[in-house]
Amino acid sequence: MKALLFLIRRTLQNLIKGIFKKPSLLIGYIFITLFVIFMLVASFALPSGAIRRGSPGVFTGILSLAFVFMYYSTLKIGIEKGSTYFRMADVNMAFTAPIMPNKILLYAFIKQVGSTFLFLFIGICQIPNLKNNFELQPYGVWMVLLAMVMYALSYPLISMILYSWAARYSRRKKILKRLLDCLALAVVIFFVISLAKTRNFGEALEAVFDNPVSRYFPVTGWTASIATSAMLGFTTEFVVGLTGMVLLIIGTSVALYRLNLDYYEDVLEGAEYIEAAVKAKREGNNVNFNLKIKNKVNQKLSGTGAAAVFFRRLLELRKTAFFLFLDRASVSVIIAAIIFKLVIPDDTGILTLSYILFFSVYVLFLFQVQGGTGKELEKHYIFLIPDSSPKKLFYATLAEHIKNFFDGTVLFVISGILFKSSLLTIIICILAYTFFGAVYTYGDVLTRRIFGRIHSKGTQIFIKAIVNILMILPGLIVGGILVAATEKEILLVGVVALWNFVLAVTLFVFSAGIFKNIEAAN
């Protein structure tokens, strides 16, 4: 155990040393620390229910939904890959060393407790928001944090137990995954039925999660009950939830520690998965990481010269999409934007789709900044194709525009019906969304043309964000002035769409010669 403690100690020491060696990193960490301190102070010092006093049912609904989603997604990966606290360095060096497997497990657990703090920081940032909207108990913040600790400690243990049971038999894996899917589907169906009845997002959430079955449901219900005691106080549900979670964590730890000492194989795949995920993240490819790729889609390669790039990109998009171009990114944009609109309702009643448009283009930026056309320049093929540079750029980006148009159509037709917008507003929003995508794409290309290939991913994203904000700001300002003066939403989205169209065309013209100037990345 001494060797493993040495490992933890030195890793921590070197991390801290590394931060002090790089001033830019140090400034970043100081900023994050100050931000977390501010959030912590705000979490405890803010008065509860300052903006509004949401009902306990909605509070229970939101927290339960969050935990159900987190458990569902992490356990699903856990069953497939064997959630693990280990990295490949542990597999290759610690597993093969003369150290008892249960000691290695204990070391992993200590590591996980450490990483829980990071998870807590993210959670802390959400607490002021909860406090603004709900009247919490004086000890409420602690209870939300406690629930998060319980989640962070329990999910890897549950994953490892489930994986150990299922790893050797694909049938068992299937059964577990289907069971999880059935439970998730039951929640979705119940929610949709409730939403149809109540036509209110909050009330539908309340109907699904604020009932004894949901509150006492093992793991998700228990964790949510600990969190909801922040508002409801120390109820029976809290006692049952806390006892259940503590027993579960102790039970699964003991089971892993004593019963299954031959767990190396179970965590091997998980460690490889984590290694691949870390690599993808470093390469800025985490959006596309672990996407399921279909072998056969009804899309053929076609075109000659630069046009072949367009058809290849279409094929790639279709292979990773659930339906036509609807993929993980599209679903994330659509769900996040609609939830954002529901969470931040407009009291003036003028803006029906603008919030959704602006939030969705923000999420779109986060997705596009990591991949898309930039990835095309990472490979050498496009440089070699015997065609003109403007044609190459046009065809290399065309598929993205089609996808954005498709996503925009799905998003704004759904939200247009939900929030009763005019047809013209829906159409302009779809166009605005597509043009925003085009501005990000050609803005990215132009940034590369001007600055060359920036090696630091963080700096790259930072520069792109600044450049994009500066470019789209005039359209937003003019649109904002117009909507304030006329109270017509269509003018806001219309001006924004028009500005972004002009911007996209201009950026294309200036970026068209990129393949004559830029160097291949690899």
Next chain:
Amino acid sequence: MLKVRNLTKKYEKVLAANKVTFEVDSGEIGVLLGPNGAGKSTTIKSIAGLLRFDGEITIDGKPNKSIEAKRIFGYVPETASLYESLTVWEHLEFIARAYGLKDWEETAEALLARFDMEDKKNKIGKELSKGMQQKVSICCALIINPRMVMFDEPMIGLDPKAIKELKDIFIELKQAGCAVLISTHIIDSIEGIWDKALIMNKGEIVYVNTRDSMLASGESLEQIFFALTEKQEDKTA
């Protein structure tokens, strides 16, 4: 020293290793050859104690997963994975602590010097190139002064000087009585240093022979390799 008896490993419906049986004695260099997907990695990972399997693997008479076996066994994986925040020296210190080594510093210094890494002692894992990481991985396996050591594709990513050093090390380990098992699919890389050849194909050992008897028959390892692996492919085709 290393005895593998009826090693069988099944991944769902795929039989990755089927009744694999072989031995590598002390002072002997065994090479495990085979095309991609032959079952080499499964065999290696099973010996390293990373997989569950049916059959029996012993190192110096002790089960391979026992603490006693691990104490005398070194392993160089195919892809070097280092602790990102640990320096080169700290990796060696960790291994020394994990294996309960005493007075290891001199050996560590010598190994680093051999691989031209004296000036990299204080570099952390993530600052090293792939080749450098592989060198650290080799040093970690050798610092324990193993009595049985296993290398999985050890030459990949190494510079010519490091390859030469590694080949010399294989010979030195052999002369010191260590059992060495090298898994590779590049036959040229182990030319002239092996004592026993083990060829795997489709999860089975299809050929075992010593260098002396193979030379006596007038055949080359490459000829035998292609004859065996292509013959099996023809049969399945």
